[in-house]
Amino acid sequence: MDFVQVSEEEGDEPIELPAEEDGTLLISTLQAQFPGSCGLKYRNIDSKAVRGVRSNEGRLFPPNADSDWGEYVYFCVFPKENKRKSDDNLENSTAKTKRIETRLRCTDLIVLGLAWKTTEDSLREYFESYGEVLMAQIKKDGKSGQSKGFGFVRFGSYEAQMRVLANRHLIDGRWCEVKVPNSKGVGHQVPCKVFVGRCTEDINSDDLREYFSKFGEVTDVFIPRPFRAFSFVTFLDPDVAQSLCGEDHIIKGVSVHVSNAAPKAEQSRTHQGQNYNYNSGNNFGMHSYHPQGNHMNSGRNGHHRGNNQHNLHGGDNTAIGNSHSNIGSGGYGMGSNNNYGGNLGGGYTNSSNHNSGGNMNRQEAGIPYNRQNNFHGMNQPHNGNVGNSGWMNRGHLDMPNLQALGINSQGSSSSNQGQNMNNPLGVGLNLNSLPMNPALVAAALNQWSLLGNQLQNQNQDQQGGNFLSWMAQNNGGHSNSNINSGGRKGPNNPNNSGSSAMIKGDNSASNDQQNGNSWSNQSSGSQNSVDKSNFL
DNA sequence: GTTGAGCGTT
Numbered sequence: 001m002d003f004v005q006v007s008e009e010e011g012d013e014p015i016e017l018p019a020e021e022d023g024t025l026l027i028s029t030l031q032a033q034f035p036g037s038c039g040l041k042y043r044n045i046d047s048k049a050v051r052g053v054r055s056n057e058g059r060l061f062p063p064n065a066d067s068d069w070g071e072y073v074y075f076c077v078f079p080k081e082n083k084r085k086s087d088d089n090l091e092n093s094t095a096k097t098k099r100i101e102t103r104l105r106c107t108d109l110i111v112l113g114l115a116w117k118t119t120e121d122s123l124r125e126y127f128e129s130y131g132e133v134l135m136a137q138i139k140k141d142g143k144s145g146q147s148k149g150f151g152f153v154r155f156g157s158y159e160a161q162m163r164v165l166a167n168r169h170l171i172d173g174r175w176c177e178v179k180v181p182n183s184k185g186v187g188h189q190v191p192c193k194v195f196v197g198r199c200t201e202d203i204n205s206d207d208l209r210e211y212f213s214k215f216g217e218v219t220d221v222f223i224p225r226p227f228r229a230f231s232f233v234t235f236l237d238p239d240v241a242q243s244l245c246g247e248d249h250i251i252k253g254v255s256v257h258v259s260n261a262a263p264k265a266e267q268s269r270t271h272q273g274q275n276y277n278y279n280s281g282n283n284f285g286m287h288s289y290h291p292q293g294n295h296m297n298s299g300r301n302g303h304h305r306g307n308n309q310h311n312l313h314g315g316d317n318t319a320i321g322n323s324h325s326n327i328g329s330g331g332y333g334m335g336s337n338n339n340y341g342g343n344l345g346g347g348y349t350n351s352s353n354h355n356s357g358g359n360m361n362r363q364e365a366g367i368p369y370n371r372q373n374n375f376h377g378m379n380q381p382h383n384g385n386v387g388n389s390g391w392m393n394r395g396h397l398d399m400p401n402l403q404a405l406g407i408n409s410q411g412s413s414s415s416n417q418g419q420n421m422n423n424p425l426g427v428g429l430n431l432n433s434l435p436m437n438p439a440l441v442a443a444a445l446n447q448w449s450l451l452g453n454q455l456q457n458q459n460q461d462q463q464g465g466n467f468l469s470w471m472a473q474n475n476g477g478h479s480n481s482n483i484n485s486g487g488r489k490g491p492n493n494p495n496n497s498g499s500s501a502m503i504k505g506d507n508s509a510s511n512d513q514q515n516g517n518s519w520s521n522q523s524s525g526s527q528n529s530v531d532k533s534n535f536l
Numbered sequence: 537g538t539t540g541a542g543c544g545t546t
Contacts, residue, residue, distance in 0.1 A: 110543055139544060149540060174540095181543050 004062075004069045006076065008034055010043065010050075014073045023067025024059040028132050030076070032156035035105055039077035052077070106134075106161050108152045110181045114138065115172040116147050126171045127153050131160025153178070162236065192219070193234040194241045195261040200254045201227050208233055211251045216240030232261055 004025050005014035015033050019025045030037050040053040040060055053074065054061040062069040111123065124136035135154040138147050155161045169176045196208065205221040212218050212233050220234035235241045244258045 108544080112542065113540070116539085137544080142545080148542085150542065150544090152544065179543090 002067075002069060004040075005073045006030065006034070006040065007073055008037075008076050010073075010075045012075070019062070019069065020059070023062050023069075025062075025069075027055070027058045027060060028156060030060065032132050032134060034076045035156070035158060036078055037076040038079050040074040041077055042072040042074045106155050106158055107180055108135070108154045109161065109164065109178050110150060110152055111169070111171075112150045112177040112179070113174055114147060114149050114151055114176055115174040116149060118147065118151075118172045118174070120151070122172055123151055123153060126169070127155070127164065130155065130164050132156035152181070159237070191261060192236065192238045192241050193232050193261040194244055195259045196231045196233055197229070197257040197259060198254065199223070199229050199231050199256055200252070203231070203251055203254060203256070205231075207252055211249065212244075215244060233258075 002019040002023065003016040004019055006017050007014040017025060017029050017033060025040070027038065030040065039055045041050050042053065042063070043049075044051045051063065053063060063072075064070055114123070118138065120136050120138050123138060124133045127133050127136065132155065133153060134156050135152065137153070138151040140147050153164075155164065164178050165180070167178075169178055199208075205223055208221045208223070208231060209218050212221075212235070215235070217236040217240075218233060219236050221231065222234075223231040233241075242260075245260045247258050248255050249258060250256075
């Protein structure tokens with residue numbers, strides 16, 4: 001195996017990194033040792049100039065034609081933190097400060113709720129689908145060696161870490177919670193959402209998405225309706241969002257202004273969600289955009305009905321490697337999750353598990369859940385890659401980490417816990433039993449742009465129902481009902497008997513205009529006075 | 537031999 005000598009900065013002590021068989025060096029390998037780096041350069045002996053190393057699709061290519069890295073010591077290239085040079089005079093430009101540090105540095109993550117049987121190997125195997133795992137550890141009893149049911153994992157890239165933190169995790173049959181140790185909440189400390197002012201009415205969400213995607217992966221676009229001359233764009237990477245703040249951009253010939261969407265969000269968060277009353281019937285629209293990727297849904301606890309409402313709206317419905325799988329059976333969220341994007345590849349099982357895109361069902365198949373190339377090219381902000389070619393298999397973004405928010409009914413359904421994933425629904429969902437913290441929920445929903453869509457027109461391309469709107473509707477009178485009755489058969493669901501699955505917003509594929517309408521905007525009392533704060 | 541909220545022998 002060939003090794004490439006790499007140091008963070010020219011002159012630093014190099015680390016030898018293993019090259020691949022074809023002689024290339026994976027950027028992920030580089031980033032494992034140099035988080036935040038995006039490329040390599042070296043000092044050419046002859047010209048004395050610094051030369052960049054060719055980079056393509058997550059690989060770095062040796063400068064010599066014979067796949068030889070030579071005897072050079074390469075040093076890291078880090079992305080420019082901010083294109084604007086003006087107002088940040090506190091930043092100097094050393095390579096180390098460009099590493100954007102605390103925010104982008106990977107930390108150990110605690111994994112709670114592991115099955116007793118989960119081993120360090122299986123833990124690692126599970127998380128490797130998100131990116132390189134530098135460490136996977138199970139905490140065990142010193143004497144017996146028995147797992148204590150939690151562990152730690154560390155990733156080589158911040159992006160992998162973000163994705164992991166943003167999702168729920170079914171590991172060896174247990175829904176596990178992943179958090180930054182000793183932290184409460186989920187999500188990012190740095191806001192991912194920007195406010196886009198001076199919009200005109202003809203700038204639609206696709207325009208915004210297309211335009212802003214060149215700076216980084218856009219996870220959501222929200223345009224308040226009725227038209228208010230502003231919109232919100234959410235990026236996967238908070239630093240991309242931050243880098244754009246304060247800038248003017250021209251979209252469709254219109255100069256729009258990007259600014260921070262955070263301040264009022266902070267107020268909302270710190271004031272314990274004062275604007276959000278979840279039992280009043282307010283209708284919180286669905287986070288509308290679901291990037292390509294795996295949408296893993298379990299009906300076990302009845303929390304995932306919202307996933308049935310994935311609107312893949314026009315233009316975005318290219319569905320690269322989509323995989324929407326339902327795991328479990330009989331629960332809410334079952335049965336109506338059908339194929340998006342026409343790539344149904346897996347099998348339906350007899351318990352309403354819908355595996356599309358070839359992902360295996362962990363429960364049924366007993367093999368690791370395969371996220372299939374979900375991991376895209378790591379930190380590549382401002383790389384000019386747009387759309388499908390630039391962002392591969394964007395996944396893990398479909399659901400907030402509700403468990404980490406305390407929206408978790410494991411505790412309320414203990415009799416049904418454990419490995420019995422195929423009969424979860426004696427439990428139903430007792431909404432009042434959910435330990436919800438409105439502030440946390442609001443924060444999370446804001447994080448995922450789940451709030452504020454209530455004003456969107458049903459026929460907009462950015463809409464749909466969601467978990468909370470469903471909650472709001474069904475819990476209007478604090479009724480203590482377990483919602484586990486009735487239901488109707490999903491039109492495209494061959495396995496849904498309709499006996500227990502209650503389906504709202506049937507996913508009758510390609511139903512942009514219909515999907516979710518059955519339960520969006522049904523409530524009363526939502527805010528109609530729209531200003532920026534209503535969306536933060 | 538059990539368990540199910542937690543925070544790691546560095």
